Amino acid sequence: MCKSIDQIEDYKLSNQGKNAEASIAQSLTSLLFYNSMKTKITSPYAKITAARLASIALICAGALSGLFTEAKATPAETSADCPLHIGRPGYHRRFDDAEKWVKKFDDPARLIWQKPEDVIEALKIQAGDKVADVGAGTGYFSLRIAKDYPSVTVYAADIEPSMIAYLKKQAKAKALPNHKALKIDAHRATLPEVDLVLVVDTYHHIDNRISYFADLKKRLSPKGRVAIIDFTAESPEGPPPEHRLKKESVVVEMNKAGYSLDQDLALLPYQYFLIFK
Numbered sequence: 001m002c003k004s005i006d007q008i009e010d011y012k013l014s015n016q017g018k019n020a021e022a023s024i025a026q027s028l029t030s031l032l033f034y035n036s037m038k039t040k041i042t043s044p045y046a047k048i049t050a051a052r053l054a055s056i057a058l059i060c061a062g063a064l065s066g067l068f069t070e071a072k073a074t075p076a077e078t079s080a081d082c083p084l085h086i087g088r089p090g091y092h093r094r095f096d097d098a099e100k101w102v103k104k105f106d107d108p109a110r111l112i113w114q115k116p117e118d119v120i121e122a123l124k125i126q127a128g129d130k131v132a133d134v135g136a137g138t139g140y141f142s143l144r145i146a147k148d149y150p151s152v153t154v155y156a157a158d159i160e161p162s163m164i165a166y167l168k169k170q171a172k173a174k175a176l177p178n179h180k181a182l183k184i185d186a187h188r189a190t191l192p193e194v195d196l197v198l199v200v201d202t203y204h205h206i207d208n209r210i211s212y213f214a215d216l217k218k219r220l221s222p223k224g225r226v227a228i229i230d231f232t233a234e235s236p237e238g239p240p241p242e243h244r245l246k247k248e249s250v251v252v253e254m255n256k257a258g259y260s261l262d263q264d265l266a267l268l269p270y271q272y273f274l275i276f277k
């Protein structure tokens with residue numbers, strides 16, 4: 001469903017021309033009808049002419065109102081016609097084979113556009129912080145953060161048991177006791193209190209995002225922030241275009257969930273990087 005006020009406003013704007021044409025047509029038919037009534041009925045011939053003019057005017061009015069019914073229709077409600085996709089369900093696909101996905105997620109070529117160390121620096125994590133990586137996958141960010149900040153506890157949260165098993169193995173192999181893998185529910189991030197939640201390429205997979213993030217807000221410390229990184233429509237990487245969410249949609253949804261945008265970082269070539277408070 002189209003739920004965004006902006007979308008409805010856009011729709012109205014694009015239909016302003018049609019509505020103007022409809023009202024001009026209505027004025028013309030009214031004028032025609034008025035003139036036909038004004039005709040002096042002094043002879044049988046004139047009576048017939050007046051009656052004809054009146055009928056023509058009525059027929060025109062009916063036809064024109066039918067013609068312009070479309071212009072008065074309510075905004076389209078299919079997602080294809082709703083460019084902002086506010087409240088659209090998440091993109092459901094399984095990530096149930098960590099060994100397969102690690103080849104893609106940890107592909108060295110990703111370093112060029114994902115810039116993990118620049119992202120981590122921009123997050124301004126403080127010593128002693130608690131950080132959750134929601135949709136951690138193979139730990140692309142969570143393992144790096146745990147390594148860079150030994151005093152920080154990192155909860156690598158994911159819904160896939162295979163990812164959780166992989167994350168546990170990696171933390172052990174890399175001797176990172178501050179990295180904790182956490183199996184969470186797809187509809188509720190059951191986290192301990194944290195100072196920062198990082199959501200990379202995962203926001204578009206989540207259903208009912210407004211209630212999901214409103215609930216997650218209860219798990220943030222007073223200085224808590226949520227950083228969302230996801231693919232733009234133009235990116236050559238990322239999910240199929242119909243599953244991408246515009247940056248504006250994320251901002252609208254997060255506002256509805258009780259957050260305000262703190263930073264909009266133009267750091268990554270293929271993704272937006274937003275930090276909410």
Ligand SMILES: C[S@@+](CC[C@H](N)C(=O)[O-])C[C@H]1O[C@@H](n2cnc3c(N)ncnc32)[C@H](O)[C@@H]1O
Pocket residue numbers: 094095105134135136137138139140141157158159160163184185186187199200201202205206207
């Ligand atoms: C595209 S991967 C991104 C992984 C990682 N953040 C990265 O940047 O490499 C998306 C991950 O989100 C997880 N995921 C999907 N839906 C989720 C949800 N509702 N809550 C938490 N994680 C979810 C998937 O299992 C998968 O591991």
